[in-house]
Amino acid sequence: MMINLFDDNAWQSLRPLSFTRPVADLRVGILTIAEKWQKHLAAKCGFVTEPYLSVKYPPLIGADLYINGSICPDEALLEAITALQVGEALERNEVLIAYKINAGEVYYPEIHKQLHTKVYQGTFVRIFVPEDIFRCNDVELGRDFDLLTKGRTSVQLSGTNTFLGDDIFAEAGAEAECSTFNSLKGPIYIGENSQVWEGCHIRGSFALCNNSQIKMGAKIYGQTTIGPFSRVGGEINNAVIWGYSSKGHEGYLGNAVMGQWCNIGADSNNSNLKNNYAPVKLWDYELESFRETGLQFCGLIMADHGKCGINTMFNTGTVAGVSANVFGDGFPRNFIPDFAWGGASGFDVYNLQKMFETADKVYERRNMEFDQTEKDILSAIFEMTSKYRPF
Numbered sequence: 170m171m172i173n174l175f176d177d178n179a180w181q182s183l184r185p186l187s188f189t190r191p192v193a194d195l196r197v198g199i200l201t202i203a204e205k206w207q208k209h210l211a212a213k214c215g216f217v218t219e220p221y222l223s224v225k226y227p228p229l230i231g232a233d234l235y236i237n238g239s240i241c242p243d244e245a246l247l248e249a250i251t252a253l254q255v256g257e258a259l260e261r262n263e264v265l266i267a268y269k270i271n272a273g274e275v276y277y278p279e280i281h282k283q284l285h286t287k288v289y290q291g292t293f294v295r296i297f298v299p300e301d302i303f304r305c306n307d308v309e310l311g312r313d314f315d316l317l318t319k320g321r322t323s324v325q326l327s328g329t330n331t332f333l334g335d336d337i338f339a340e341a342g343a344e345a346e347c348s349t350f351n352s353l354k355g356p357i358y359i360g361e362n363s364q365v366w367e368g369c370h371i372r373g374s375f376a377l378c379n380n381s382q383i384k385m386g387a388k389i390y391g392q393t394t395i396g397p398f399s400r401v402g403g404e405i406n407n408a409v410i411w412g413y414s415s416k417g418h419e420g421y422l423g424n425a426v427m428g429q430w431c432n433i434g435a436d437s438n439n440s441n442l443k444n445n446y447a448p449v450k451l452w453d454y455e456l457e458s459f460r461e462t463g464l465q466f467c468g469l470i471m472a473d474h475g476k477c478g479i480n481t482m483f484n485t486g487t488v489a490g491v492s493a494n495v496f497g498d499g500f501p502r503n504f505i506p507d508f509a510w511g512g513a514s515g516f517d518v519y520n521l522q523k524m525f526e527t528a529d530k531v532y533e534r535r536n537m538e539f540d541q542t543e544k545d546i547l548s549a550i551f552e553m554t555s556k557y558r559p560f
Contacts, residue, residue: 170210171232171272174203175217177265179239179297184454185472185490185507186299186428188550191218191226193238196396196411197302198309199317199358199376202241205309208316209242210251221549225542233272237265241294241309249289258284264295299470299488300451300462302409302426307355307392310374314338314356326350326359336373345369355391384417396429398535406441408468413535424466428473430531434496439483441468449486452504459503462486472507474528474547481512490557491550492524506557507550516560521551 174193183192193203193216203214215229216222216238236250249259250267258268268284294305314336323338326345334352338359339345345365350357355374359365364382369389376394377383383395384402395401396412403416406423410416414427418435425439442465443449449467453460471489478496489495490507499513510519525544532539 170212170234171215171229172206172210172212172234172236173215173217173228173232174206174238175235176219176238179237179295180219181455182298182453183239183296185488185554186302186426186470188491188507188553189222189428189473189546191216191222191238192296194226195296195302196394196409197241197296197306198311199313199378199394202238202296205242205313205316206236209247221546225546231272233274234267234269236267237295239296240264240266241296241305241312243293243312245291246289246293249287249291253287256284258286259289260286261289261291261293266293298451298453298460298462299426300424300464300467303392303407303424304464306394306407306409307374310358310376310392310394311356313376314358314374317358334373340379360397378412381412390423407466423468424464425468425470427469427471428475428491430474430528431471432476434477434479434481436479437477437481437483439469439487440485441466443485450503451486452488474524478512490554492519492547494519504557507554509558509560516558518558518560521548 176192179192180187194201207214216226217228218226253269255269255271259266318338326339329347330345331349336352336356337350340361342362343359347367348365348369350371352373357373358376360377360379362380363377366385368386369383371389372391374391378397380397381395381399387402388404390406392407393405394409396410398413399410401416403419404421408422408425410427411429413429414431416433420436421438424441449462449464450459451462467486469483469487472491474492475489476494481495482500484500484503487503489505492508493505494510495501495512497512497514501512508519509516511517529539
């Protein structure tokens with residue numbers, strides 16, 4: 170089976186996280202949304218997304234099934250989608266869920282309007298705004314855990330650890346010593362070749378993806394995902410780190426999302442609760458103003474390549490754009506534009522070529538190439554976001 174995962178208006182509302190990827194490439198739970206569909210349907214996935222992203226994330230030619238990339242699969246939804254016939258579309262409350270056309274038929278954005286529409290009666294998880302990622306992480310982590318571990322046997326972890334509950338699964342090459350794992354409130358997944366160093370305390374639901382490490386003495390609360398090739402320490406609660414990122418030292422990260430290639434400096438913290446306990450607002454790129462989230466707990470949203478220096482303090486409900494580089498004392502503003510360089514005392518533009526030089530070194534440390542495709546994507550984002558940098 171070949172499917173294409175298409176972006177709708179969720180791509181706009183998920184900025185800055187979606188600036189660097191299609192919505193289906195967002196990680197929530199253990200897997201990205203695309204990986205969930207791939208595993209459930211045993212399918213190859215392509216993407217229908219913004220033109221500047223399509224070189225890295227191309228569509229599959231010849232796909233006949235198109236699925237909304239902001240929607241996460243569940244059993245009832247899978248049944249409804251796989252039952253679609255050629256010429257049928259599935260929607261609920263004016264949200265297009267999926268549609269099926271003849272293989273090889275030319276795709277165009279309004280093609281579903283020519284199809285017979287079926288109304289889906291169930292509910293589903295849709296990732297529409299950045300805070301949905303940490304808000305829905307517990308549900309999606311549990312579903313992904315069941316999907317990845319069904320019918321399989323966990324690798325046995327060292328007897329130096331303490332285990333509470335039986336909902337713990339470790340992949341081949343996973344290591345842990347002298348730590349506690351409490352799965353009484355949710356499952357714990359330890360990915361391939363990952364490491365939990367001595368003295369860590371972990372509560373489920375929790376996922377540590379492949380080739381990542383938790384440093385000594387870390388305290389990690391439930392509803393948290395650490396993506397692949399990452400390293401974390403300190404205190405983390407209800408946060409999703411997508412991968413290739415580091416929060417390697419003491420400091421608090423809570424009700425937060427961190428993209429790829431991010432780095433949090435030592436002893437940096439985010440606030441996730443206002444002093445007056447009022448609902449938190451977040452910067453919204455579509456509205457070009459702050460939007461009510463309705464959440465009492467909401468911390469940091471940091472897009473790809475974001476970084477901060479030691480002892481950085483992020484206010485409740487801070488959005489840091491792509492390649493925002495933050496340092497210095499005091500609280501920076503709640504919206505830190507893409508390619509901003511500075512802190513509470515003011516910002517300058519982060520020169521694109523200097524950013525490329527840093528990214529090249531960061532990729533090299535992972536034995537990866539920061540190639541022209543990556544540079545072209547970041548160059549496009551730099552131009553698109555210039556209006557947010559009045560300094």
